[in-house]
Amino acid sequence: MSSSYASFSVEPRLLRAFVTAAEELHFTRAAARLYLAQQALSRDIRRLEREVGAELFSRTTRAVALTAEGERLLPYARRVLAAYEEFAAACAGESRPLLVDVGGPVSTGRRVLAEARRTAP
Structure with missing residues (x-):
């Protein structure tokens, strides 16, 4: 494996964003x-x-389209996500913490966390 790939790590969240945006093109x-x-x-x-x-x-103000590089990487992103979901399903019996990514004010994060705790104690 090339050393440039040894440190390459992409979060599944980013791949999920890419695949969903590619499917919607909006x-x-x-x-x-x-x-x-x-x-x-x-x-x-x-x-x-x-x-x-x-x-x-x-991206333009009127349209979103995949570039040639986006088209090339899309099937790989889908395969990585499928493998990740398969891995997560295999671990489903494990107790895992709820992770919430809130990019808003702290008060918003507190409300989201309180609601999550209420619905899934």
């Missing part, structure tokens, strides 16, 4: 599917683009 609809703010989805896509070193989407 950031607002993709964000809604992921229960994210559109700004959070855009931030995640930009971060993934920085990590892979390529622009994955061509």
Whole structure:
């Protein structure tokens, strides 16, 4: 394995954002599917683009399209996510903490956490 790949690590959340945006070709609809703010989805896509070193989407005020690099990487991202979900299912019997990513004010995070605790103590 090349040393440049040895330190390469992409969070499943970023791949999920990429795949969903690629399926929707609309950031607002993709964000809604992921229960994210559109700004959070855009931030995640930009971060993934920085990590892979390529622009994955061509964006204008009227349209979103996959670039050639985005088209090339999409099937790989889908396979990684499928493997990740298979791994998570194998671990389903394990007790895991609930992780909540809130990019808003602290008071918003507290409300989200309180609601999560209420619905899934």
